Amino acid sequence: MTFKFYDDGRLTIIDNESESIVTPNDLRGDSRDFYVRKRIAFIKKDLQIKVQKYA
Secondary structure (H helix, E strand, O other): OEEEEOOOOOEEEEEOOOOEEEOHHHOOHHHHHHHHHHHHHHHHHHHHHHHHHHO
């Protein structure tokens, strides 16, 4: 799997074998764990930026 994370929160997941686009709901095992950890890190970073901006 190839994960492309964008600064605005968008994500593209490509299955390297079939070269097709995969949705987060289709992920299983280690790839799902990786996606969840990266998404949580993005949300935390985004919240910290907003708190600093509006505090």
